[in-house]
Amino acid sequence: MMMLILAALAQPNRTLPASAHTYVAYVDRVVDGDTVVLDIELGWGLWLLDQPVRLRNCWAPEMKEDKGPAAKASLEAILDNDHEADGFQPGAAVTLRSGTAKSLGEREKYGRILGDVLLDGVSVGGEQIRRGHATRTPEVSAVGPTT
């Protein structure tokens, strides 16, 4: 990855794609109602493992807040890889979508990737909002590309 990052820095005027990047990823665990840890498959046998991903445009209460644990449980229920077995099972395959050219490489204030996570084509963050465990946050505090 470092080589890729250095190559990107050496070409500051390169044209960024207009469309989002889309990756296959697998759910490792749920951190809270709006953050998951994913193993992201980049292609060519390359992986980004254990990446905290903040669901874009979705805000759920912190774990220390009253409604935090319920929001986490809801996201675990959505992303559970085995609904027959008790508790949360990791490994569900999801689609991770980056931003468009304007927001490519977008990360939020704690350095987490900001992305859209889709399960069977449905936005996981949107589902959290529909279930009443999160609110939409177009103003989520992004700090822009880390490069």
Ligand SMILES: [Ca+2]
């Ligand atoms: Ca289960």
